Amino acid sequence: MGVVNVTADSFSDGGLFLETTRAIDHGLRLREEGADLVDVGGESTRPGALPVPLDEELRRVIPVVEALVRENVPVSVDTLKPEVMRAALDAGCAMVNDVNGFRAPGAIEAVAASKAAVCAMHMQGKPATMQADPRYGDVLAEVAAFLSERALALEAAGVARESIVLDPGFGFGKTLEHNLALFRGLPRLAALGYPVLVGVSRKRLIGDLTGRPVAERVAGSVAAALLAVQNGASLVRVHDVKETVDALRVWLGLNCPIAPPKK
Numbered sequence: 585m586g587v588v589n590v591t592a593d594s595f596s597d598g599g600l601f602l603e604t605t606r607a608i609d610h611g612l613r614l615r616e617e618g619a620d621l622v623d624v625g626g627e628s629t630r631p632g633a634l635p636v637p638l639d640e641e642l643r644r645v646i647p648v649v650e651a652l653v654r655e656n657v658p659v660s661v662d663t664l665k666p667e668v669m670r671a672a673l674d675a676g677c678a679m680v681n682d683v684n685g686f687r688a689p690g691a692i693e694a695v696a697a698s699k700a701a702v703c704a705m706h707m708q709g710k711p712a713t714m715q716a717d718p719r720y721g722d723v724l725a726e727v728a729a730f731l732s733e734r735a736l737a738l739e740a741a742g743v744a745r746e747s748i749v750l751d752p753g754f755g756f757g758k759t760l761e762h763n764l765a766l767f768r769g770l771p772r773l774a775a776l777g778y779p780v781l782v783g784v785s786r787k788r789l790i791g792d793l794t795g796r797p798v799a800e801r802v803a804g805s806v807a808a809a810l811l812a813v814q815n816g817a818s819l820v821r822v823h824d825v826k827e828t829v830d831a832l833r834v835w836l837g838l839n840c841p842i843a844p845p846k847k
């Protein structure tokens with residue numbers, strides 16, 4: 585899953601793709617680089633981010649979704665707002681990615697009637713305050729329980745089980761320790777029975793482990809994507825698609841079981 589942030593303030597590429605044609609070109613480039621899905625968002629959810637007004641988010645996102653859909657690019661819309669979900673679904677998006685886990689009033693209803701895939705992510709608190717002092721008794725158990733409850737709520741509303749993807753939400757109300765526990769617990773999250781999406785690309789977790797600034801986190805992000813897949817992730821949400829796709833192709837190629845030597 586490639587990332588197209590149509591925003592002014594995203595933590596790693598804010599402003600680069602705020603202009604519609606630049607966002608569309610970036611989405612097309614990510615598809616050429618091997619992305620299976622392009623995640624289009626119009627509101628930064630970085631720690632401390634403030635919400636974007638609905639009309640502005642629609643203005644940013646929908647033209648990009650429409651253009652990419654016209655070019656047969658599978659598109660995911662990254663939004664918390666039911667109105668943006670509905671508009672993006674009308675525009676033909678293939679997935680609705682909600683970092684708020686479809687908890688907003690009307691969010692589940694917005695996707696229940698569609699055939700699109702949905703990604704429900706765990707977030708403790710809100711972007712503006714979530715990193716102030718995140719606390720858990722047992723982060724893996726609590727995130728697993730939340731994601732299971734969200735999946736059941738979506739299925740109860742009519743969303744097909746095979747359309748549901750779950751995401752532990754790295755960096756969304758988590759300390760480094762919480763992120764590490766969730767990463768090591770990916771096999772348990774995958775055992776919930778739904779595809780797991782992992783988004784750690786260029787994030788603080790990578791910076792904590794490498795000491796690198798945001799602009800120098802490609803290698804660390806690629807390593808994390810490989811390990812996420814090895815630990816059971818079915819989707820990885822990345823900014824650096826070409827590098828990640830190449831690494832996954834080599835990993836898969838080298839990882840395939842070698843046929844036993846003929847007797």
Ligand SMILES: Nc1nc2ncc(COP(=O)(O)OP(=O)(O)O)nc2c(=O)[nH]1
Pocket residue numbers: 587589591593594595596625627628629630662681682683703705751753754781782783784821
């Ligand atoms: N499902 C899912 N969606 C996400 N959306 C945004 C971000 C934050 O990354 P980015 O979009 O690059 O930054 P910003 O929120 O500042 O635009 N992370 C995730 C994630 O981990 N999982």
